[in-house]
Amino acid sequence: CQAKEPYRTGYHFQPPKNWxxxxxxxLIYKNVYHHFYQYNPHGVAWSPNIVWAHSTSNDLVxxxxxxxxxxxxxxxxxxxxxxxxxxxxxxEKPAIFYTGINSENEQVQNLAFPKNLSDPFLREWVxxxxxxxxxxxxxxxxxxxxxxDPSTAWLGSDNRWxxxxxxxxxxxxxxxxxxxxxxxxxxxxxxxFHSAKExxxxxxxxxxxxxxxxPIGLDTSTxxxxxxxxxxxxxxxxxxxxxxxxTYNLDKDLYNPDxxxxxxxxxxxxxxxxxxxxxxxxxxAKNRRILWGWSNESSSANDDIKKGxxxxxxxxxxxxxxxxxxxxxxxxxxxxxKLRTKQVRLPRIVIEGGSLHEVLGVTAAxxxxxxxxxxxxxxxxxxxxxxxxxxxILCSKKDASVYGGLGPFGLLVLASESxxxxxxxxxxxxxxxxxxxxxxxxxxxxxxxxxxxxxxxxYGAFVDVDPVHxxxxxxxxxxxxxxxxxxxxxxxxITARVYPTLAVDGYTSLYTFNYGKEGVxxxxxxxxxxxxxxxxxxxxxxx
Ligand code: DQQ
Numbered sequence: 001c002q003a004k005e006p007y008r009t010g011y012h013f014q015p016p017k018n019w020x021x022x023x024x025x026x027l028i029y030k031n032v033y034h035h036f037y038q039y040n041p042h043g044v045a046w047s048p049n050i051v052w053a054h055s056t057s058n059d060l061v062x063x064x065x066x067x068x069x070x071x072x073x074x075x076x077x078x079x080x081x082x083x084x085x086x087x088x089x090x091x092e093k094p095a096i097f098y099t100g101i102n103s104e105n106e107q108v109q110n111l112a113f114p115k116n117l118s119d120p121f122l123r124e125w126v127x128x129x130x131x132x133x134x135x136x137x138x139x140x141x142x143x144x145x146x147x148x149d150p151s152t153a154w155l156g157s158d159n160r161w162x163x164x165x166x167x168x169x170x171x172x173x174x175x176x177x178x179x180x181x182x183x184x185x186x187x188x189x190x191x192x193f194h195s196a197k198e199x200x201x202x203x204x205x206x207x208x209x210x211x212x213x214x215p216i217g218l219d220t221s222t223x224x225x226x227x228x229x230x231x232x233x234x235x236x237x238x239x240x241x242x243x244x245x246x247t248y249n250l251d252k253d254l255y256n257p258d259x260x261x262x263x264x265x266x267x268x269x270x271x272x273x274x275x276x277x278x279x280x281x282x283x284x285a286k287n288r289r290i291l292w293g294w295s296n297e298s299s300s301a302n303d304d305i306k307k308g309x310x311x312x313x314x315x316x317x318x319x320x321x322x323x324x325x326x327x328x329x330x331x332x333x334x335x336x337x338k339l340r341t342k343q344v345r346l347p348r349i350v351i352e353g354g355s356l357h358e359v360l361g362v363t364a365a366x367x368x369x370x371x372x373x374x375x376x377x378x379x380x381x382x383x384x385x386x387x388x389x390x391x392x393i394l395c396s397k398k399d400a401s402v403y404g405g406l407g408p409f410g411l412l413v414l415a416s417e418s419x420x421x422x423x424x425x426x427x428x429x430x431x432x433x434x435x436x437x438x439x440x441x442x443x444x445x446x447x448x449x450x451x452x453x454x455x456x457x458x459y460g461a462f463v464d465v466d467p468v469h470x471x472x473x474x475x476x477x478x479x480x481x482x483x484x485x486x487x488x489x490x491x492x493x494i495t496a497r498v499y500p501t502l503a504v505d506g507y508t509s510l511y512t513f514n515y516g517k518e519g520v521x522x523x524x525x526x527x528x529x530x531x532x533x534x535x536x537x538x539x540x541x542x543x
Contacts, residue, residue: 005307006480006481006499006500006504006505007299007307007480007481007499008307008309008480008481009312009479009480009481009482010366010479010480010529010530010531010532011061011315011336011339011366011479011529011530011531011532011534012295012312012313012314012315012479012482012534013035013037013055013063013312013313013534013535014309014311014312014313014534014535015039015053015055015065015309015535016309016535016536017044017308017309018039018040018041018042018043018044018308018309018310019039019040019043019044019045019046019047019309019310019311020037020038020039020040020053020294020309020310020311020312020313021037021038021046021050021277021294021296021311022037022038022083022204022276022277022279022294023035023036023037023277023278023279023292023293023294023313024036024037024038024052024083024084024085024098024279025052025084025085025086025096025098025279026086026279026280026281026290026292027086027088027094027281028281028283028284028285029088029092029094029120029122030092030120031058031120031285032056032057032058032120032121033056033057033058033059033060033283034054034055034056034086034122035054035055035056035057035063035292035313036052036053036054036069036070036086036096037052037053037055037294037313038050038051038052038053038082038083038294039051039052039053039068041053041068044301044304044305044307044308044309044310045301045304045310048079048080048101049072049079049080049101050080050081050082051068051070051071051072051081052068052069052070052071052081052096052098053065053068053069054066054067054068054069054122054123055534055535056120056121056122059335059338060290060316060333060335061333061335061336061338061339061532062532062533062534063532063533063534063535064533064535065535066121066123067123067124069096069112069122069125070096070098070112070125070127072100072101073127074100074127074131075102075103076100076102076108076110076127076131076132077098077100077101077102077108077110077127077131078100078101078102078103079100079101079102079103079105080100080101081098081099081100081101082098082099082100082101082107082148082149083098083099083148083149083203083204083277083279084096084097084098084099084109084149084150085097085149085150085151085152085153085163085206085279086152086281087152087153087161087163087220088284089183092117093113093117094113094114094122095111095112095113095153095183096111096112096113096125097109097110097111097150097153097163098110098112098150099147099148099149099150100131100132102132104144105144106135106136106144106145106147107136107144107145107146107147107148108131108132108134108135108136108147109132109133109134109135109147109150109165109186110127110128110131110132110133111127111128111130111131111133111183111184112125112126112127112128113125113126113128114126128184130184133184133185133186134147134150134165134178134186134188140188141169142167142176142188143167143168143169146166146167146168146201147165147166147167147176148165148166148167148203149165149166149203149204149205150163150164150165150178151163151164151165151205151206151207152206152207152208152220152281153180153183153220154207154220154221155221156221156250156253157223157250159181160179160180160181161179161180161181161183162177162178162179162180162189162253163177163178164176164177164178164193164205164207165178165205166201166202166203166204166205166233166234167201167202168199168200168201168202171197171198171199171200172195172196172197172198172199173195173196173199173200173201173202173233173235173263174192174194174195174202175192175193175194175195175202175205175207175231175233175255176188176192176193177189177191177192177193177253179253189253191252191253191254193207193253193254193255194231194254194255194257196262196263199233199235199237199263200235200236200237200238201235201236201237202233202234202235202236203233203234203235203236203277204232204233204234204277204278204279205231205232205233205234206230206231206232206278206279206280207220207229207230207231207232207255208220208229208230208280208282208289209222209223209227209228209229209230209248210227210228210229210230210245210289210319210320210321210328211226211227211320211321212226212227212228212321212325213226214226215320216287216288216320217282217283217287217288217289217290217318217319217320218282218289219282219284220282223248223250228245228246228247228321228325229245229246229247229248229255230243230244230245230246230328231243231244231246231255231257232270232278232280233263234276234277234278235263239276239296240269240276241269241270241271241275241276241277241278241293242263242264242267242268242269243267243268243269243270243328244257244258244261244262244263244267244268245257245258245261245268245321245325245326245327245328246258246261258326260326261326268327268328269461270291270293270319270328270330270493271293271314271493271494271495272391272392272443272459272460272461272492272493272494273295273443273459273493273494273495273496274295274296274298274495274496274497275293275294275295275314275493275495276293276294276295276296277293277294278291278292278293278294279291279292279293280292280319288318289318289319289320290316290317290318290319290333291316291317291318291319291330292313292314292316293313293314293495294311294312294313294314295311295312295313295314295482295495295497296310296311296497297310297311297497298445298454298455298456298457298496298497298498298499299451299453299454299455299497299499300453300454302453303451303453303454303499312481312482312497314482314484314495315332315333315336315477315484316332316333317330317331317332317333317490317493318330318331318333318334322464322491324464326464327464327491329489329490329491330486330490330493331486331489331490332475332477332484332486336368336477337368339368339529339530339531339532340368340527340528340529340530341527341528341529341530342361342362342363342527342528343525343526343527344359344360344361344362344525344526344527345524345525346359346371346512346522346523346524346525346526348521348522348523349521349522350519350520350521350522351409351512351513351514351519351520351521351522352514352519353514353515353516353517353518353519354403354514354515355513355514356412356511356512356513357511357512357513358509358510358511359510359511359512359526361526362510362526362527362528363506363508363528363529364413364414364415364478364508364509364510365414365478365479365480365503365504365505365506365508366478366479366480366528366529366531367413367478367510367526367527367528367529368475368476368477368478368526368527368529369411369413369475369476369478369510369524369525369526369527370473370474370475370524370525370526371411371473371474371475371512371522371523371524372471372472372473372474372522372523372524373409373427373471373472373473373474373520373521373522374471374472374520374521374522374523375406375429375467375468375472375518375520375521376521377518377519378406378429378431378437378467378468378518379518380405380406380516380517380518381405381406381429381430381431381437381518382404382405382406382428382430382431383430383431383432383433384430384431384432384433384438386432386433388430390460391440391441391442391460391461391462392457392458392459392460393460394440394442394460395440395442395443395444395458395459395460396444396446396457396458396460398428398442399424399442399444399446399458400412400422400424400426400442400444400446400447400513400515401447401515402515403515403516403517404428404515404516404517405429405516405517405518406428406429406430406516406517406518406520407426407427407428407429407440407514407515407516407520408424408426408427408428408442408513408514408515408516409426409427409512409513409514409515409516409520410424410425410426410427410474410512410513411424411425411426411474411476411510411511411512411513412424412509412510412511412512412513413425413476413478413483413510414448414478414483414498414500414503414508415503415508415509415510415511416500416502416503416507416508416509417502417507417509420447420450420502421447421448421449421450421500421501421502421503422447422448422503422511423443423444423445423447423448423483423496423498424442424443424444424447424513425441425442425443425444425474425476425483425485425494426441426442426444426513427439427440427441427442427463427472427474427487428440428442428516429467437466437467437468438462439462439463439464439465439467439472439487439488440460440461440462440463441460441461441462441463441474441485441487441488441492441494442458442459442460442494443458443459443460443483443485443494443496444458445457445458445459445496445498446458448496448498448499448500449498449499449500449501450500450501450502451499451501454498454499456498459494459496460494461487461492461493461494462492463487463488463491463492464488464491465487465488465491472487472488473487473488473489474486474487477529478510479529480504480505481497481498481499482495482496482497482498483495483496483498510526
């Protein structure tokens with residue numbers, strides 16, 4: 001039978017009802033993970049007087065809810081508690097910087113501390129009386145509508161704290177640098193930390209170090225010879241995020257992206273689908289950096305009202321610098337694998353061109369599937385037209401129904417019985433004019449639902465894998481209304497939101513497919529995923 005709530009997820013973070021957006025101030029304290037997020041307690045749409053909701057977890061998978069951490073209450077935040085970040089000060093003292101919308105409707109930056117440090121759940125937060133600590137003024141030429149989302153602060157070797165705030169001037173996106181000796185008095189540094197023209201407002205800047213020598217995460221204040229830095233910004237105008245990898249010049253307090261990784265429409269993205277306002281934090285318990293992102297709905301406002309909620313958090317991902325040094329790689333946190341059950345091994349076969357194979361024995365609406373493709377014959381590879389530079393456009397033109405040479409091959413997820421509905425996550429391989437192979441990864445939502453009110457945009461990314469010498473892998477986390485896919489072992493990620501009308505719960509199937517001319521060998525496994533305990537009431541937990 002069909003569930004009453006076919007789109008509610010089984011293992012993605014979401015509260016029982018209402019609107020959520022950005023993850024805020026993730027942190028670990030006394031071995032407890034804290035997740036704050038933008039939440040509208042009064043409805044399914046965003047509202048400016050938004051609050052910081054709060055949940056905690058021991059494993060980043062199961063979550064318990066707490067009272068809201070920050071609510072509009074003071075002249076410096078009476079019209080809203082917007083996004084911000086946490087910093088762990090020396091002596092293991094967490095601090096939260098957030099943007100308050102003040103009584104004049106200006107964006108100002110405020111500081112809050114836990115009321116009781118002996119409470120590992122940090123249930124109560126106190127806004128300090130000195131707030132606001134950073135304000136937009138005519139003198140500092142900061143626009144009061146474009147001054148928000150303080151980053152985690154880092155400590156320089158001069159013992160001074162720094163943080164960046166998102167802003168814009170005309171259409172130039174800005175990361176404004178502030179500095180402080182005592183964490184209380186902050187001054188704007190005269191030069192801009194980093195900026196890019198024709199970007200519009202930079203929201204939620206995140207600036208952090210990554211190791212270029214070992215696969216570990218680093219505390220935000222770490223610097224040194226084995227360290228590169230990452231700056232991520234969320235572009236308000238396009239609702240897309242871009243990151244660059246670069247060098248942090250300590251003497252000048254400037255960030256310089258490496259050549260070839262400036263923001264542009266073809267720049268590097270954490271995720272080429274629905275993923276925004278992300279935030280990372282250093283998990284000191286496991287020496288890793290974890291990334292949280294918000295996945296907005298692709299359904300209509302009316303459908304959101306019907307289902308009573310809007311917005312999900314994606315599965316936390318560990319992020320590392322790729323061996324090439326040119327990009328990051330992301331992977332779902334290892335703890336998620338605890339939810340895997342009833343493993344189904346895919347028979348090691350060659351899926352011939354034009355064939356479809358059902359993966360039987362998994363709960364296909366709530367599953368995790370990891371497959372590897374091996375290609376031995378490249379003869380029928382199509383030639384890449386040099387004008388095909390935009391992967392998203394290429395994936396929409398050559399969607400899953402367009403037969404090709406080498407590919408499309410991959411997965412049909414959330415598929416209905418007669419394939420009236422399915423979401424296709426797949427690869428196509430092309431040969432470029434310099435005889436290199438180019439791997440395209442697509443998530444095609446065009447047939448995901450018979451409901452025409454959804455945004456069914458198809459997404460795409462090029463994946464830096466050499467299919468001649470390397471295996472090509474694909475992992476998809478399928479969870480009722482979200483499909484998070486990881487290509488090339490996390491080199492390209494695509495998150496899609498879909499709302500099948502037929503392929504719900506027990507009426508859902510999962511397939512591997514190949515609509516190319518060349519056969520492809522496939523290996524891998526699929527798992528049914530258990531339901532995580534996420535923000536459930538005591539009563540529900542006992543059921
Ligand atoms: N969401 C927050 C802002 C931020 C935006 C408000 C990004 O602080 O800039 O809910 O989604």
